[in-house]
Amino acid sequence: MRAIVGLWRWRGNPLCRRSDRREAWLALGAMILVVVLAPLAGWLGASAAHQALMKNVEEQKRVRHQVWAVAESVQDRAPLDSDPESAAQQPDRRHVVAHWAGPDGSSHKNTVTTRHGVQPGERFRIWTDDDGMVMPRPMSPQTASSYAALAGLAIGAGAAGAMEAGRRLTMRQLLRRRYAVWDAEWARIGPDWGRTGSNN
Incomplete structure (x- = not known):
């Protein structure tokens, strides 16, 4: 300048x-x-x-679908950080063994990760592709x-x-x-x- x-x-x-x-x-x-x-x-x-x-x-909205899954067993995921304060701030993540029907009607069973307080026998929503395989949530426009x-x-x-x-x-x-x-x-x-x- x-x-x-x-x-x-x-x-x-x-x-x-x-x-x-x-x-x-x-x-x-x-x-x-x-x-x-x-x-x-x-x-x-x-x-x-x-x-x-x-x-x-x-594209993700076109090929990913939300379906109902039924929890068979739930296992809490232990936090990797041993600090109790930081562990308290982490979301409640659980491994859930669940079964569901894909968009094409095929039956699937696998372990999925959820942040919801799901109990055995409860239904919860997951995202799958056209073949019924678990997928992440589609990206939002925001x-x-x-x-x-x-x-x-x-x-x-x-x-x-x-x-x-x-x-x-x-x-x-x-x-x-x-x-x-x-x-x-x-x-x-x-x-x-x-x-x-x-x-x-």
Whole structure:
């Protein structure tokens, strides 16, 4: 930002070097790119991710079905953490041996995990695919929108970081070129330094 202010302040100053103007224009261009292109990239990325995730949501809703299962036996799952406070905060997860009929009418029996307080003989709902195999709950549209927003933020931040990295690399090249010019000038006038006006 200081380089941009300097570009305006030094626009007619004869002491302003061409490299100073280049640095200022580079900073101005990078700022415009970050302000315009980074949000645009984030919005496009979020839109693409949202479309893909919503297709996934529709596909999951199409192939996953909620069916009734009957619990045969229930076994509480011991928490992995031995800390009683953190264990109390964990959801009540239970292994339930249950049987159910798939969407095609086939009979199934397996161990499923549930967070409900199911007792033997009780009915509870599970999600299955077309073949009656247990599946996770379909993704909700709200979850898909949240994931898409996070993807957009990550893409926008990545684009801004890439543009800033490009600006810094270009600045480094400009500085190397400036130092090379200084070295050449010093090599030219260095041997005569301090001898101006002498007769030797």
